Amino acid sequence: MMSDRIFAGIWLLLCIAGLFVAWQITSEYSYEPVGPRPFPLGIISLMLVCAVALLLRHPDTISWPRRHVLQKLLAMVIVLLMYAWGFEWLGFPIATAILTVVIGMLFGATIPAAGISGAVLGILLWYAFDRLLDVTLPLGTLLG
Incomplete structure (x- = not known):
């Protein structure tokens, strides 16, 4: 369906924007060896992969649930x-x-x-x- 692709496109753009925002995350002091950046980057990257998969998949026919x-x-x-x-x-x-x-x-x-x-x-x-x-x-x- 076209709505799937529109949603996936918007989601993809939001993920790209989120990656730019997450890359800017810093901490004034080091409380962990890797800092606060990897978790948001990892989650947003997974969402980006899902958005791309949703864009590339073959849409199913939709029927209303019972x-x-x-x-x-x-x-x-x-x-x-x-x-x-x-x-x-x-x-x-x-x-x-x-x-x-x-x-x-x-x-x-x-x-x-x-x-x-x-x-x-x-x-x-x-x-x-x-x-x-x-x-x-x-x-x-x-x-x-």
Whole structure:
């Protein structure tokens, strides 16, 4: 479709502009061996590759999704809004576990599989961010 190519062209131009902006990033003091520049350059470069791939691909025929797909998308948006609303008082592990369970169920997971993956994901992600990466995440009123 032409809209894909228009979007990809605009995205490509924004990525090129973003690369110029990211190249200008400097820090007054050296807190890492490579500085703050590589992460934005890497992310924007990946986006640029995706924009080029979108420009060069053969467009698919598009059909409107069925009603149940739109209902699932609406349910996912509502669940994500509830996640953002309850993130602090529920805490990261519980909120993430609930989010994972609901999204798993929307994608057809069984209740035990969604429950186990939600609990494991909530705990492991909290541990990875809070303990390994030193990103403080709320535990909520129940756990904290």
